[in-house]
Amino acid sequence: MKDCFARPIASAPDAWFDMVERDWNDGEKVIDRTTNRRRCLNLGSYNYLGFGSFDEYCTPRVIESLKKLSASTCSSRVDAGTTSVHVELEECVAKYVGKHSAIVFGMGYATNSFIIPVLIGKGGLIISDSLNHSSIINGARGSGANIRIFQHNTPSHLERILREEIAERQTKTHKPWKKIIVIVEGIYSMEREICKLPEIVSICKKYKAYVYLDEAHSIGAIGNTGRGVCELLGVNTADMDIMMGTFRAIQYLKHHCPAHLYATSISTPSAQQIISAIRVILGEDGSNRGAQKLARIRENSNYFRSELRNMGFKVLGDVDSPVMPIMLYHPAKIPAFSRECLRENVAIAVVGFTATPLMLGRARICISASHSKQDLIKALEVISKVGDLTGIKYFPAAPKKQEEEKDTIKPV
Numbered sequence: 001m002k003d004c005f006a007r008p009i010a011s012a013p014d015a016w017f018d019m020v021e022r023d024w025n026d027g028e029k030v031i032d033r034t035t036n037r038r039r040c041l042n043l044g045s046y047n048y049l050g051f052g053s054f055d056e057y058c059t060p061r062v063i064e065s066l067k068k069l070s071a072s073t074c075s076s077r078v079d080a081g082t083t084s085v086h087v088e089l090e091e092c093v094a095k096y097v098g099k100h101s102a103i104v105f106g107m108g109y110a111t112n113s114f115i116i117p118v119l120i121g122k123g124g125l126i127i128s129d130s131l132n133h134s135s136i137i138n139g140a141r142g143s144g145a146n147i148r149i150f151q152h153n154t155p156s157h158l159e160r161i162l163r164e165e166i167a168e169r170q171t172k173t174h175k176p177w178k179k180i181i182v183i184v185e186g187i188y189s190m191e192r193e194i195c196k197l198p199e200i201v202s203i204c205k206k207y208k209a210y211v212y213l214d215e216a217h218s219i220g221a222i223g224n225t226g227r228g229v230c231e232l233l234g235v236n237t238a239d240m241d242i243m244m245g246t247f248r249a250i251q252y253l254k255h256h257c258p259a260h261l262y263a264t265s266i267s268t269p270s271a272q273q274i275i276s277a278i279r280v281i282l283g284e285d286g287s288n289r290g291a292q293k294l295a296r297i298r299e300n301s302n303y304f305r306s307e308l309r310n311m312g313f314k315v316l317g318d319v320d321s322p323v324m325p326i327m328l329y330h331p332a333k334i335p336a337f338s339r340e341c342l343r344e345n346v347a348i349a350v351v352g353f354t355a356t357p358l359m360l361g362r363a364r365i366c367i368s369a370s371h372s373k374q375d376l377i378k379a380l381e382v383i384s385k386v387g388d389l390t391g392i393k394y395f396p397a398a399p400k401k402q403e404e405e406k407d408t409i410k411p412v
Contacts, residue, residue, distance in 0.1 A: 004338040004350055010037055013045035014053035015370040019347055041379055043365050044349035048221040048322045049293045050370030051277045057285045058276035065272035073265045081265035089271045096278050098237040101250040105259050106266035108216045109135040114259040117143040123178040125165055133189045155199035162207045180209040186218030186229035192317030192325055197229055201239045213240050222320050226281045226294050296369040297322055304367055304376055311384050312393035325362040328392055334361045336390045344382040
């Protein structure tokens with residue numbers, strides 16, 4: 001199964017990319033790279049809006065920042081690692097999400113892992129969704145706070161836990177909790193369900209708990225202007241206590257968060273890429289490409305999900321989510337599905353134990369605004385063929401309907 005993971009690529013993660021072919025004998029532990037390249041349709045990258053390759057507005061500005069400020073700051077933010085681009089980026093992000101200020105880290109995993117222990121400690125209570133990302137789990141464990149888990153995306157269970165904990169107080173001292181933080185994700189990383197944010201925010205307001213929202217997979221991907229799940233569900237970002245944070249929280253993080261104090265700052269080309277991409281999304285580049293990209297990612301995602309379900313696949317996730325898991329279930333189907341798709345030049349990420357329960361393996365499809373209708377049709381044809389071969393169409397259509405759809409896939 002190891003040949004299905006960590007496949008190296010040799011080009012930008014656009015709609016199509018070059019994948020490096022590898023040799024591997026079942027009896028050997030090492031997989032050897034070859035000099036051969038395979039051109040594959042990319043269904044595995046988080047390149048939602050298609051900024052992962054050359055862009056007429058972003059790329060020239062990234063190159064200019066590279067020439068002016070180099071590839072690395074070679075320092076942490078509190079030493080010599082803050083440039084004018086970093087300051088501009090944080091102002092740009094804060095404005096984009098509707099907050100007073102923002103702090104930017106170079107890695108999402110580190111953001112949760114390092115920020116949560118700074119925000120809460122002993123005497124505090126974290127109430128976390130049962131399917132939160134491992135970065136949130138590690139951050140919560142490292143905080144020293146008490147941790148309670150509520151059933152995935154179930155506001156009623158969250159409210160029950162809040163009532164219990166507020167009534168019972170701290171276990172040993174019976175003092176009130178110093179702070180209660182409820183942690184949720186905008187779009188959950190494995191299930192791809194959209195958070196029931198309005199209900200959760202209402203409950204947290206009622207019991208005076210803070211809301212920590214991880215929008216790693218929703219900012220820039222959903223909402224009319226790409227502002228994430230808050231925009232999609234009509235939630236005021238002022239109700240998000242930790243999203244990009246209030247000014248006071250940001251200043252506190254800048255003085256206490258290890259990722260800000262000790263880690264090398266995000267590279268200036270990366271920072272400039274983010275600034276430029278946000279400007280395109282907002283239409284500040286003088287075009288409507290941003291709006292077109294957002295419309296295309298919604299159109300592509302909903303079309304692809306609908307077609308997969310019509311074919312009989314078990315597909316997780318909600319409408320508008322650009323990532324859709326196809327359930328494979330049995331561990332043996334994981335490598336079979338991955339290898340057969342690659343044989344047809346379609347690259348798909350698969351996920352198994354320990355990232356998921358043993359019998360809940362899945363393929364994780366990532367849709368991009370850069371995918372054309374022809375790309376999606378090809379992908380659907382390959383996935384349908386491989387689905388028949390591996391026996392993962394758990395909800396097959398009626399025979400007559402299958403025959404009618406055999407030679408044609410509905411256009412967008």
